Amino acid sequence: MSTSDIVARCTGLFEDLNFVYAREWKAARPGRKVVGYMPFYVPRELIHAAGALPMGVLGGGDQLEVIHGDAYYQSYICRIPRSTVELGVTGRLDFVDGMLFPSICDVIRNLSGMWKIMFPKTMARYVDVPQNFRDDVGGEFYVNELNELRKDLGELCGRPVDDESLRHSIALYNENRRLVREVYAFRAAAPWKAPSSEVYLLMRAGMVLAVEEHSRMLGEYLEAALAENRPRRDNTRIVITGAFCEQPPLSLIKSVELAGCYIVDDDFMLVNRWEKANVPLEGDPIRNLACTYLHGSMSTSAKYEPDLSKKGLYLVDSVRRNRAEGVIFMAPSFCDPALLERPMLQNVLAAHGVPFIAFKYAENSGQMAPIREQAGTFADSIKLWSEA
């Protein structure tokens, strides 16, 4: 299978706002359930172990006309909740049995309560995660929260989630994350062979496909991309940060690339690689999930950094590891986590001599010319004037 075949499949999934794949998956066997989740992280293994299909809900993108959703939100609130409400009230999520709302910001947090009121037949649950990273404090709290979620999902799906099923699911997600990391590493090593517009779609496919199927797809893509010859350009290697919740339109990612940037790292879909290493399979699986969250997960602005001296270093590490030459802060308008974090990260980058620019977008942004100009100027200035 060629990369273009795989990308065509991913594009179909990406553009399908009726979630036909998930509907068909559910219809294929009586009693199957689908559980939606919003960015940036939920323990998908638990949903899988309960026998349900975890399905990422990342708003409506630039193809969904938001009519009802705007009536639920003021103009100064970001776009993802309004397009998500639109998906809900127009019946596009009517097959979804449960919705999980992670602890990312006050807007998504409050949406969990709105969902309870608007869609009372759907299990809607807020997923809290610890901001204290001690095993005996935050860890204990999270173990209990996960057990509570495990119980709720078991009830929803009509079967208790036992340890063996959970270990099996963890193993499948470990394999999936290994492949996701491999794709990211491959892109960082040879970005001309794995354009970010493709990698993005590949990762988005993981939001809807069953994990086993997505893992197969990742493997096939790696094989195909490696085999294909694509022209290498003298682009600037950049990291994108701040786009971990409301997603940019695909055209924006393409515009950044067309402006002369190779995106060598990003935070578009953190849930795909939130755990940086394998979750252990031996011992208590719930405790293993909790421990990995505390000590082996990615950093993002929704997560507290207790140590000032480590603040923002994950971004510097990403720049170094991926041999990036600059950072683009790309945040959705009105995104509290990304926009409040931005000045702190910029200070860290400045202290390490990493150039950066910043702009905002909405999931339905249509005007790409200014972004292309800004990104192009940034890329050119690095090429022309950087010390390297």
Add this chain to the structure above:
Amino acid sequence: MTATATAAARPAPKTAAPREAIKEPSMVKQKEMIAGNYEKLATAKAMGRKVASTFVPGNLNELIMCFDLVNNLPEINAIQNGLRKKSGQLIVEAEKRGQSEDVCTYVKSDLGMLAKGNIGPDGRPIPSPDVLLLSYTGCFTFMKWFELLREQYKCETVMLHVPYEGEGKVTENMRAYIVKQLREDVIPTLERVSGVKFDIDRLREYLRESARAEEDLVWTLESAKHKPSPIDAYFGGVYYIGPIFTAFRGTPDATEYYRLLRQEVQQRLDAGQGPVTPEGELSKEKYRLVVEGPPNYTSFRDFWKMFYDEGAVVVASTYTKVGGTYDLGFRHDPDHPLESLAEYCLGCYTNRNLPGRIDMIEKYLNEYEADGLLVNSIKSCNSFSAGQLLMLREIERRTGKPAAFIETDLVDPRYFSPANVKNRLESYFQMVEQKRRGAGVAAAAAVH
């Protein structure tokens, strides 16, 4: 996200011959208390006292006092700067230094103040904190705010993560998590910073004192169930919550303040009087409202005037519950000190889920026999604002009472449009009138 004003900040009336705002003993008392705390802050370094900064929701004032720390509340500084019309320039300063125009203006007012030398609202310096007590309760921005401050002050920072009541209830897991953080992190950090050993009996004493004041606060807020209401539970309420939400909960001063306040309100009740406004007593109560959301502080007096000029009295508000939902029965409990602090944090208004918030508003509309609900939606505060349009619809559906929506901001004067707000309010009052007439006609038809 939230906080309170003070009697000291009340601006002079806009009349040809300015007259002194009427000040009752409780107001004088509060003014002295606030001034006293700013005095403590201004002289802290000279007096060798350590300073803790923290937030209003999840404010652990009793615990802070156990370590002889002076309590500085950045939200209050932002409000005071808003009331004194200083916040606008501070916000612009923070934006010039890289803060986004989209984010909370409390944060930007605070960072702007810091950038301009940290001169407090009273014109005296605010000392650098020795510890940032990041009580992460009901507001995501709090976490980033104190990370931003930590970057500037480079001082010790201790996080108290208060889980959100997503399922509308407090679980044992949540309570135990908070207590553990208090025991394992917060208390040891405060001991280390202050050099004072923690004494749980001292905490118990403060909590006992808190509970006394809480009784009188609740009595005062609930006095608005009378007709006419002797208080305005939003504009006046902002003053009433001042001591208990800030650096005074657990002190005899706070207990005394609420005793005085209760006496004054009792006198107004006995005399059948309405609330005191900056221009004197409201003689005729025409509309009884419940308000959801914080007030605007940069035009606080003008905003209030739009209500009392129309005879509108706010009989209950959610904003006066952001620093504790005492009217729902919670009291600090000296017999279970740490557990009680955990319960307090968990119960703060914006830490409750949306269905719970709607239930509270519905209860207020019914129990206070209000004519309707007004939502003042604040641009700065997603914790409050996200979901308010659904709340409004849901309340109308459940109660049949009219609801209205206005938009302002806490301390950013650019987002207060007086003509628009006034226009909306006038339309709303007409709507209430219309509803009354409709009800009158229906009642008459039923008789015939």
